[in-house]
Structure formats: C-alpha cells, structure tokens
Amino acid sequence: KAGVTQTPRYLIKTRGQQVTLSCSPISGHRSVSWYQQTPGQGLQFLFEYFSETQRNKGNFPGRFSGRQFSNSRSEMNVSTLELGDSALYLCASSGATEETQYFGPGTRLLVL
C-alpha cells in the first residue's frame, strides 16, 4: 500500500502571497489531519477532515483553511502569508476506526 504523499515537498513564497498544499492519504483512509511543525512551537494541530467535513480544528487564525475531496485527498490553504508561517507542514491519515495516524513526508514552506 502506498503511504501518505504530500506535494509539493518544498515551497518558497513571499509575504502576502497565498499557498495551497496537497495531501493524498493512504488508500481507504478517510481521515486526514494537518500539523504545523516549527523549532519553537513543535508540532501543532491545524485541523482534521473526515468524509469531506472538518471534524476538528486547532487554534490557528482564519488564514489557515482546508478542505477534503470525495476521494479523501485534502488540501490546506494559507492566505496572506507571514514570515512566521515558515514551517514543515505535515499531514497524516487514519482509518475510520483507528487511532493510529500515518504521516506523510511533509511540505517545507519558507516565507521570505
């Protein structure tokens, strides 16, 4: 079974721009969670989608949004980028009845 894939792997943007990151879960997994990882704050939960519905949301501003498609693929969008948004963005998928989350390789975003 293929693992979780994320595209692109690396991104460089400038302040004020917006960015869209993509995540394809493991086949059959319907839950996708997104995390931001920075050296200072560690791993922080952004949101979780299940069957195209946002099921859970972390404490991030509204500039961070996401969605999930009928094939369970998910995208997250960050608008009006700030320097502090530079981070590794990880997505993870899990089965409907499973607590274990399987992570993708991440997208490293650098905001200049």
Add this chain to the structure above:
Amino acid sequence: AQSVTQLDSHVSVSEGTPVLLRCNYSSSYSPSLFWYVQHPNKGLQLLLKYTSAATLVKGINGFEAEFKKSETSFHLTKPSAHMSDAAEYFCVVSVYGGSQGNLIFGKGTKLSVKP
C-alpha cells in the same frame, strides 16, 4: 486533561550501547500511547503503539516500550544503538477531539549516536 512529558530534550549514546528515552503521561482514562521517530527533513514514522493489549510493546528496528500504569510512564528502549537511530523521537498520547486534535505530542527527544 491528557498530556505527555518527555523528560530529556537530548540524549547522547555511543554506538552499541543501550538507548533509554523517557516519557511520562497524564490521562484520566486508559490511554493509547505511541512513539514516533522523525529523521532530519522527513515526516514522522510510527515506531510502536500501546493499546492495552500488552504492557511490553515491540516496535520496528529493535525498539520496545513498556507501559507502567503505576508510574504513568511509557519509556522507549533499545538494547544496542545504531548510527541510523540518530533522529528525534516523539511520545504521543491519543485523545478524543478538541482543539489539540486527536494526538498530543511530547516536545521530542533528540537522540545522538556517537561512533
């Protein structure tokens, strides 16, 4: 509230010597606990998970962890370190929703392995 505390931010061992990464948890019910490993510039890989079936859990790459309810600990061990074990390790507890999501992560322990 559920939480995990990784007691060491950095552990350094010599190749071939044992590894001990310490984790304490706080949970109001019997938790599910995980250890993940992250190599530089990579995502998180599941090492092992505890879900109350057995207190000693064996994972990949020779790692194992023991759940001790009386000590609220879930320490990760490996008998003999290998250079490829150098990475950051996260102890994680599963929760049920909320603004922190379904997983609560410890702050991580960086493992260095000296030749």
